[in-house]
Amino acid sequence: MGQAGREPHLWGIPETRNYPAMDTIVVLTDLSPAAEQARRYAAQVAAPLGARVVLLHLSQELTLPSNATETSAEVRRTLPAKLQALADDMLVPTSAAIIDGNFDEDIDAIIERYNPMLLVLGLTQTNSYFEALLANRALNTLRYNTCPIMLVPASAALAPPYRVVLAVDGEAFAVPAPAAGLFNEVLSTWAPELAVVNTVGSAAKASIAALQQVQASGLLRGEQRLSFQQPVVSAPEDGILRVLNEQRGSLLVMVARRRSLLGQLFHRSVTARVLRNTTVPVLLLPAADTEAAVAGKPQPADELFVPLV
Structure with a gap:
């Protein structure tokens, strides 16, 4: 991870626009079809939230397909204009920036710079999904940040x-205030039906325990109607x-x-297998550090039921 206070180097698109104080949604983009859909979805979320x-x-992600008609130098030269055109096409206040550096070193500085309420990225379903996610490296942020x-x-x-x-x-959990705040923004803005699903333990015991854990997690504010599913x-x-x-x-x-983020093979987790097959957006909320006090004894990764990464 980057050094505290390190400023990522921006090139190509100086951020000269002055917006009023607003919440920020950062979209990690690479101009792929998946990134395009992520950009459009981010706009749909940002508009009612006033973000x-x-x-x-990230300039280091400039990789060209075998049938590309432009050289990497040409792509790098034209990229700022392409990104700015995408920003201008958005229906919400949008700026564009290019980071010239190492993601692993710069992501904490990026989060410090923009203080986003949400990071958004496109999800590409591939046979080597673990490698694809490692390339994006966005999930690494959940190890160290509450975004x-x-x-x-x-x-x-x-x-x-x-x-x-x-x-x-089926285990107790807590969610940091920023993540819980975003989730409550979703609930208050769209008033969705909320279903809790648990696939561990017997239905009779699991339903009461799971609902109590959700209520105690800090994830919900006030009264919220929940349904429970135990397939x-x-x-x-x-x-x-x-x-x-x-x-x-x-x-x-x-x-x-x-604990699982810092531990075992991601591609063996439930989260990875869900992400390979989902056709709807997935919101990953980081668990708070306080979970260590309530999670019980450590378990091997193969035994963990994860909606855990």
């Missing part, structure tokens, strides 16, 4: 989140995807526990 959008391109991440599949509909499915794992499945991800389909869910919310 501005920053389109952020939620929205992953938007290229095939996702630009539909408001009127039906939200929250996946829980009987052989694999947790199958249950999550089944409920998402049956509820006609338009947004899936999952909690990323830090």
Whole structure:
């Protein structure tokens, strides 16, 4: 991770626009179809929340397909104009920036600079999904920051989140205030139906415990009507995807526990398997550090039910 206070180097598009104080949504973009859908979805979210959008391109991600007609130098030269055109096309206040540096070193400085309420990036479903996510490296931010991440599949509909499915794992959890605040903005803005899904333990015991854990997590403010689903499945991800389909869910919310982020193979987790197959946006909320006091004894990654990364 980068050094505290390190300023990422911007090139090509100086941010000269002066916007009033607004919440910020940062879209990590690479001009791919998935990134295009993420940009459009971010605008749909930002508009009712009164937020501005920053389109952020990392110059180190400039990789060309084998059939490209431009050289990398030409792409680099024309990229600022292309990004600015995308920003001008947005229906909400939007600026564009290009970061010339290393993502792993600069992401904390980027978050410090923009203080985003949400990071958004496109979700590409590939056979080597683990490698694709490592290339994006956005999920690394959940190790060290409290900023939620929205992953938007290229095939996702630009539909408001009127039906939200929250996946829980049967263990107590807490959500940092910024992440909980964003989730409550979603609830208050769109007043969605909220379904809680748990695929661990017996239904009789799990329903009461899961709902109590959600209420105690800090995720909800005030009264919120919840429904509970406990599908009987052989694999947790199958249950999550089944409920998402049956509820006609338009947004899936999952909690990323830090102990698994720091630990084992991501591609073996439930989250990765869900992300390979989802067609709706997924909101990943980081779990707060306080979970360590309530999570119980450590478990091997293979035994963890994760809506955990």
